[in-house]
Amino acid sequence: MDKGFLLSLYTIFSGWALILLALLLVKPVISPGSGELVEAVMYVLLGALSITLALLLWYESIRVAFLRVKASGPGGT
């Protein structure tokens, strides 16, 4: 198992954790049984903000690890 495959495994598991984390973050905003517009707007804003931030952090972690693995590999063309 090489570093490239391990890195791709990391992207899968961290992507999964990201989805669960985003759902945990929006959980307090959704109260069962209510469907009010204000609540829905709050849900969208908080959900979008948390998901965007988490996505950016996640992508950056993959990019940094990817560049490091690529640089340590066996040369270019």
Add this chain to the structure above:
Amino acid sequence: MLEVALASAVAMLTSELMHRVMLPRYVRRGLLSEDVHKPGKPKVPEPLGPAVYLPFLMASLIHFLLTKDGSSIAVASSSGLAFLIGLLDDLSPLGPRIKPLLLILPALVLIATYQITPRPLLPILGRARLHYVYWIVLLALFTVFSNAVNMMDSLNGMMPLSVYMSTIPLMPVLAKNEGALASLLLLHSSLLPYFLRNRYPAKVFGGDSNSLFVGSALASISAISNTEAFFCIALIPFLVSGFSVITSVGGLRERRQITSRPVVLREGMIRANPDPMAPISLIAVIASDKWKREDEIVREAALLSLISGILSSLTFFLLTPR
């Protein structure tokens, strides 16, 4: 279940027959594309999307006639529009911004042909009521799934094999929704003759008509069964690939507009482009450490898809209140 087995057999046989009829005609008419990852760049018939979608449509009609369950017709109708958009793109490339917008339309077809309930089942949260938000998410889901499957269709057999690997573990998740499960089985059956010819070394290419149809069909199946989140988890390798490419090139771009390629080739071997500014794709991540053969990368991508599919199924059974 007998009805599904019969419709699946029709899908598989019709697709096999259509491949046999269409392939010599494509060669005669010069409908060929270069396989750019192979030495000598051999030419391969493309697009074989009609040989996958039309059998799926026929099998969905048979399933509807036998069961009177309209869900398979709704899936076939919405993904049919994605197939037509893909065919249009195969004949005359659509712009990088127009295509994602057009791929919202199949969602509208699904809403028009099926009584969608805006109550998706979510991990941790359980059954959510998203009366306002759901429709926006549904539109996005169609364009994201279609484009993600399209971007995964870059190496021999990679897209169909990864679709099989990520969605087979989802079958227990769909067990309580017979219509959605039937549509997934019909999709698997109509894809099989294509996969056997598209695997390494490829003798056919599906084109956008095939990949956009498959992506849209998966979005439709997830929507009619309210299992959108579980399909998202199962398709993480597809989403990672699409998201990374779009983010690293700074937005939506047509393939020929991306000057630095994510990977470089040498005598049939593939490796991530050493240029630090090169876009990041799933293939580049897999081949970031060393030179790999095309079939080796496809196998690893399929393994990642299988892991995602199992992870999704486990999330459904262990982390989802019902």
